Amino acid sequence: MNERYLITLTVNGDEHEVLVEGRYTLVDVLRHNLGLTGTHVGCEHGICGACTVLVDGAPVRACLIFAAQAEGYDIRTVESLAPQGQLNDLQRCFTAHHALQCGFCTPGFLMLAEGFLAGNPNPSREDVREVVSANLCRCTGYQTIVDAIAACAAGRREAAPATDTGSPPES
Numbered sequence: 001m002n003e004r005y006l007i008t009l010t011v012n013g014d015e016h017e018v019l020v021e022g023r024y025t026l027v028d029v030l031r032h033n034l035g036l037t038g039t040h041v042g043c044e045h046g047i048c049g050a051c052t053v054l055v056d057g058a059p060v061r062a063c064l065i066f067a068a069q070a071e072g073y074d075i076r077t078v079e080s081l082a083p084q085g086q087l088n089d090l091q092r093c094f095t096a097h098h099a100l101q102c103g104f105c106t107p108g109f110l111m112l113a114e115g116f117l118a119g120n121p122n123p124s125r126e127d128v129r130e131v132v133s134a135n136l137c138r139c140t141g142y143q144t145i146v147d148a149i150a151a152c153a154a155g156r157r158e159a160a161p162a163t164d165t166g167s168p169p170e171s
């Protein structure tokens with residue numbers, strides 16, 4: 001019989017105690033044990049990116065790490081973007097720019113983009129093109145995904161308070 005371990009996962013700000021076998025992947029535990037089915041499973045081999053979540057803010061393929069390895073980290077899934085059922089600005093940009101068709105890849109792209117924009121709020125279009133190349137989409141041709149992420153970045157910059165230069169006033 002496979003041995004089971006009690007682990008504590010912090011997901012979208014909540015702590016969950018979960019009994020897992022050592023072979024369980026993070027994406028399986030998110031979906032099957034915690035019922036967070038927004039994270040999709042495509043290839044299960046680290047290729048497609050459909051399972052992308054944030055681990056301490058960094059995009060990670062949740063099919064490539066064991067659930068036990070995620071203990072002690074802050075995990076965010078696509079459900080965290082709309083906790084009250086209201087789409088966040090990135091999701092609204094995906095809708096406005098028609099950045100999804102079947103939608104299977106979308107949770108992975110959203111989390112990839114969230115992690116990316118947190119570290120690079122002023123990306124060039126080339127930066128965005130490079131980051132989306134990490135994930136696979138069979139429907140959109142990627143251009144609308146790039147448009148959506150670039151529009152979200154621009155909107156966040158406009159909404160940000162003006163930067164204080166810290167310079168003392170001239171006397």
Ligand code: FES
Pocket residue numbers: 040041042043044045046047048049050051052061062063064
């Ligand atoms: S399901 Fe994880 S990368 Fe494809």
Ligand code: FES
Pocket residue numbers: 099100101102103104105106136137138139140
């Ligand atoms: S919208 Fe269908 S795979 Fe991307």
